[in-house]
Amino acid sequence: MIITSTVTVLAEAAEVEHNPIVPLWQEIVLGLIAFGILCFVLMKFVFPQMEKTFAARVDAIEGGIKRAEAAQAEANQLLEQYRAQLAEARTEAARIRDEARADAEGIRQDVLAKAREESDRIIAAGQEQLAAQRESIVRELRSEVGTLAVDLAGKIVGESLADEARSRGTVERFIAELDSAGTTGGRR
Amino acid sequence: MTGQSIVLAADVPFPPSVEDFYLPSILPWGEHNNYWFTKVTFLVWLTVAILIIFFLAAYRKPQLVPTKKQWLAESIYGFVRNNISVEMIGPRGVAFAPYLTTLFCFIFLNNLWGIVPLAQISPNSHIAFPAVLAAISYIMFIYVGIRHHGFAKYIKTALVPPAPWFILPLLVPIEFFSNFLIRPFSLAVRLFANMFAGHVLLLVFTLGGFAMISANAWFVPFSLVSWVLTIALTFLEFLVIALQAYVFTVLTASYVQGALADEH
Numbered sequence: 001m002i003i004t005s006t007v008t009v010l011a012e013a014a015e016v017e018h019n020p021i022v023p024l025w026q027e028i029v030l031g032l033i034a035f036g037i038l039c040f041v042l043m044k045f046v047f048p049q050m051e052k053t054f055a056a057r058v059d060a061i062e063g064g065i066k067r068a069e070a071a072q073a074e075a076n077q078l079l080e081q082y083r084a085q086l087a088e089a090r091t092e093a094a095r096i097r098d099e100a101r102a103d104a105e106g107i108r109q110d111v112l113a114k115a116r117e118e119s120d121r122i123i124a125a126g127q128e129q130l131a132a133q134r135e136s137i138v139r140e141l142r143s144e145v146g147t148l149a150v151d152l153a154g155k156i157v158g159e160s161l162a163d164e165a166r167s168r169g170t171v172e173r174f175i176a177e178l179d180s181a182g183t184t185g186g187r188r
Numbered sequence: 189m190t191g192q193s194i195v196l197a198a199d200v201p202f203p204p205s206v207e208d209f210y211l212p213s214i215l216p217w218g219e220h221n222n223y224w225f226t227k228v229t230f231l232v233w234l235t236v237a238i239l240i241i242f243f244l245a246a247y248r249k250p251q252l253v254p255t256k257k258q259w260l261a262e263s264i265y266g267f268v269r270n271n272i273s274v275e276m277i278g279p280r281g282v283a284f285a286p287y288l289t290t291l292f293c294f295i296f297l298n299n300l301w302g303i304v305p306l307a308q309i310s311p312n313s314h315i316a317f318p319a320v321l322a323a324i325s326y327i328m329f330i331y332v333g334i335r336h337h338g339f340a341k342y343i344k345t346a347l348v349p350p351a352p353w354f355i356l357p358l359l360v361p362i363e364f365f366s367n368f369l370i371r372p373f374s375l376a377v378r379l380f381a382n383m384f385a386g387h388v389l390l391l392v393f394t395l396g397g398f399a400m401i402s403a404n405a406w407f408v409p410f411s412l413v414s415w416v417l418t419i420a421l422t423f424l425e426f427l428v429i430a431l432q433a434y435v436f437t438v439l440t441a442s443y444v445q446g447a448l449a450d451e452h
Contacts, residue, residue, distance in 0.1 A: 017221075018210045020315065020384060021377075026223040027316030030232065035320060038236045039290050046243040047286035050265050053250040060252055 145178065146171060202399035204391035209313060209384070232311045235297040265289050268437065276441035277448065284444055287328070288437050291321065295379065296433035302386055303422045303429065310429075313383035315376060322376035325440040333447030342447070375439060382432045386425045393418040
């Protein structure tokens with residue numbers, strides 16, 4: 001009331017035909033139409049589109065983040081897998097190396113044992129052969145020494161011995177002596 | 189006889205009067221008291237045309253990665269949507285963002301004509317336009333409240349504050365007065381008065397300079413000071429223009445929020 005009366009007083013004082021606080025009905029109509037058209041166009045064709053674009057943008061960004069996370073997870077999993085495989089391969093290699101070393105050791109032992117056996121066998125065979133040869137040589141000598149000695153003795157004596165049996169006994173004894181002397185001499 | 193026409197004649201109209209706001213009609217030319225096509229209504233139509241063309245052109249082919257124009261249009265909408273709508277009303281505010289953005293742009297551009305060279309009068313300095321906008325806000329917040337609560341409950345939440353019963357006979361009329369009578373009036377008058385006063389201020393300083401020169405040639409330095417001040421005041425006006433557009437939009441959002449609130 002106060003405002004209106006003041007305005008009226010002012011208006012009267014200034015002697016004007018318009019009161020600025022009283023709207024012109026033509027302008028109200030025009031304002032409604034103009035603002036209505038603006039609202040219709042912007043609220044129907046522009047701002048809903050903007051909301052859609054915002055949503056699409058959010059979707060794109062979040063989708064991108066999700067995809068990146070999935071890729072990261074996959075990469076991590078692959079890395080884990082490779083690491084596991086690498087570790088496995090390392091232990092496998094170590095195992096193979098150990099096995100190879102053990103094998104080599106075994107083979108070496110085997111070869112050594114075989115070589116020792118072979119050498120033993122060769123030595124044994126040599127010894128046996130030696131013994132056999134010695135035996136045969138001794139046997140030959142024994143028979144030859146007997147005849148040689150008898151021949152020699154016969155020649156020395158110059159006459160046949162009356163008692164052959166006796167002489168045989170002498171010879172035998174002599175040879176035994178020889179034999180024992182020979183063995184002791186051979187060992188020396 | 190209007191102060192709008194800048195004349196260096198001796199009879200510069202001073203001081204400016206209310207009649208300076210009521211310009212003669214453009215079509216039919218020069219006629220007084222014919223308001224269908226005046227400079228003011230022309231500027232309103234220009235505002236509508238500029239806004240429609242700008243937004244449609246900027247948002248004809250929206251892209252995820254925006255172009256410069258699209259970015260500008262989105263920034264305006266995003267500003268009102270996030271800093272006014274959602275801030276004031278909450279998540280439900282997104283639904284009101286399109287209207288509030290339209291309102292903000294319309295008021296801002298209409299106000300801006302007040303300092304645009306050659307236009308230099310804001311349609312909002314005619315109370316009809318702020319009154320229309322305030323009436324729409326008024327109807328909107330009451331409608332939203334009734335739709336949200338139902339008629340009886342909305343009237344109850346709007347009028348009956350949580351207070352002891354014996355104080356209610358005093359409070360209910362006050363609430364009614366402030367919520368349903370003062371709100372649309374203050375909304376319209378605030379915008380109108382700011383634009384009106386701004387225009388008067390610029391007129392006083394501009395015409396004052398001419399009046400002083402024509403009164404006495406020795407007053408030239410004072411005239412120059414007056415015109416320099418006009419330029420400074422134009423910058424001040426820009427602040428008022430942006431602020432009033434913002435305030436009108438924020439208050440509308442706040443009334444809608446009040447209508448939607450469950451508590452008093």
